[in-house]
Amino acid sequence: MQSSQSIESSLSPLVPAYASILSLAPYQTGKPVEELTREYGISDVVKLASNENPVGCSPKVTLAITEQLGQLARYPDGNGYYLKQALADFNDVNVDQITLGNGSDDLLDILARSFVGAGDAIVYSQYAFVVYSMLAKMQGAMDVEVPAQRFGHDLKAMSQAVQDNPNTKLVFIANPNNPTGTQLAHKELHAFVASVPSSVLVVLDEAYIEYSPESNNRALLDEFDNVVIVRTFSKAYGLAGLRVGYALSSVAVADLLNRIRQPFNVSRIGLAAAAAALADQDFIERTRLMNDEQMRWLEKQFDALGLGFIKSHANFIMVKIEVEMEDITAASIHEALLEQGVIIRPLAAYGLHNWLRITVGLAEDNLRLIDTLRSILTDD
Incomplete structure (x- = not known):
């Protein structure tokens, strides 16, 4: 990312209304499916990064x-x-x-x-x-x-x-x-x-x-x-x-x-x-029930993998990556999941460097996430 000084010099003689604008970093959205396909050549992608409704809409x-x-x-x-x-x-x-x-x-x-x-x-x-x-x-x-x-x-x-x-x-x-x-x-x-x-x-x-x-x-x-x-x-x-x-x-x-x-x-x-x-509202009720059921299932899987998490009242869950192997970090897990076609959200921008945010998906999406995560954590 460009420094405030380099941005300011490249703008000269244009000056933003407030100097604080120069310290802004562009908002990082969840990686789109299309971008992952372009970067890694993966067509079978599961996106669990942006808290979207995996069911779709009514x-x-x-x-x-x-x-x-x-x-x-x-x-x-x-x-x-x-x-x-x-x-x-x-x-x-x-x-x-x-x-x-x-x-x-x-x-x-x-x-x-x-x-x-x-x-x-x-x-x-x-x-x-x-x-x-x-x-x-x-x-x-x-x-x-x-x-x-x-x-x-x-x-x-x-x-x-x-x-x-x-x-x-x-x-x-x-x-x-x-x-x-x-x-x-x-x-x-x-x-x-x-x-x-x-x-x-x-x-x-x-x-x-x-x-x-x-x-x-x-x-x-x-x-x-x-x-x-x-x-x-x-x-x-x-x-x-x-x-x-x-x-x-x-x-x-x-x-x-x-x-x-x-x-x-x-x-x-x-x-x-x-x-x-x-x-x-029947659609919303079905969405909520599905989310609750899958949330409980994911919590059990994270417990089994020895991963901590924060109990969530939304359609995502924040998971802590803190394992004994030195080369396993939230960033490395994020990258490894991307390589396998699973998109989740790293939280370094929030100062939560050891945490990942994972959207609750459909049953098959969540199963793929857990299987992929397990293989990464147990890979020798």
């Missing part, structure tokens, strides 16, 4: 997409009327409390651009979604990373960090957390929100809520105007390729976000697909 989505194919020359409904109405009914909120986004990342970006300026602060937890830190740097703001507690959010310490930094504008909390899979209790979150000033916006990133319905903190919106809940159709709903997300908030916050968001930020196909996906 058949109702396919039908909804087909019905839109004759309208691709037309702009989408910029207000997303039908999807917003469906989301309002599903979440028991007013339509005016909803903001649509091009995936939940788009909404996180809109929130930062709406509320954070140079000299402000964003508070988030160690081992939380790396995008939170990136957003602070993009805005020329101070990123306040609070040490994790048992790989999850230490809400008391985060509350203290807000008090210690009166310039705090946003607090990001992922629940369940990515990449660790930890979960916060309702009482903890309620106490935290009550402890921070009403001028601080608390953003609950609930990207994995469908895998952990007990993590639903929708009720906080009825009591606190400074809470925003962000969700996505990319995970359990299986629409990662279409990029659709939504935020629930007070009417006042939603009004501001809708002023900032780009017009037509959700495509015509995305709007139709998301509405159809939301209507098929």
Whole structure:
């Protein structure tokens, strides 16, 4: 990666709005299947890196997409009327409390651009979604990373960090957390929100809520105007390729976000697909049951292999690679799995150098992962 100095010299006389932008590293996505095929010549690839739904999406989505194919020359409904109405009914909120986004990342970006300026602060937890830190740097703001507690959010310490930094504008909390899979209790979150000033916006990133319905903190919106809940159709709903997300908030916050968001930020196909996906909750229930069953099976296999892991409330599991052989590391395991056509996610970018994040796949995908992992660990 280029140093800040070399980037700055190559940009001269162009200067970014904030010097902190120069310290940004591009976000590393999970390696695409196509890229692995090009690099290694492997056609039979299992991707367990990006927390996608291995089942795919509801058949109702396919039908909804087909019905839109004759309208691709037309702009989408910029207000997303039908999807917003469906989301309002599903979440028991007013339509005016909803903001649509091009995936939940788009909404996180809109929130930062709406509320954070140079000299402000964003508070988030160690081992939380790396995008939170990136957003602070993009805005020329101070990123306040609070040490994790048992790989999850230490809400008391985060509350203290807000008090210690009166310039705090946003607090990001992922629940369940990515990449660790930890979960916060309702009482903890309620106490935290009550402890921070009403001028601080608390953003609950609930990207994995469908895998952990007990993590639903929708009720906080009825009591606190400074809470925003962000969700996505990319995970359990299986629409990662279409990029659709939504935020629930007070009417006042939603009004501001809708002023900032780009017009037509959700495509015509995305709007139709998301509405159809939301209507098929039987599909979501089947997805959750499959995920729970396969998660338990994977946990047993990791125990048998002597690998530690963090109990997860999402559709992925964080596994520790710490074995006696010196040449076995998380990085070497990741590379060896790639060579065998199995894509998982290394976590060095999070400071978790001995850990790998593995998406829960279909039974056959998980079996191949474990068989391949076992062969790597026992190879003389």
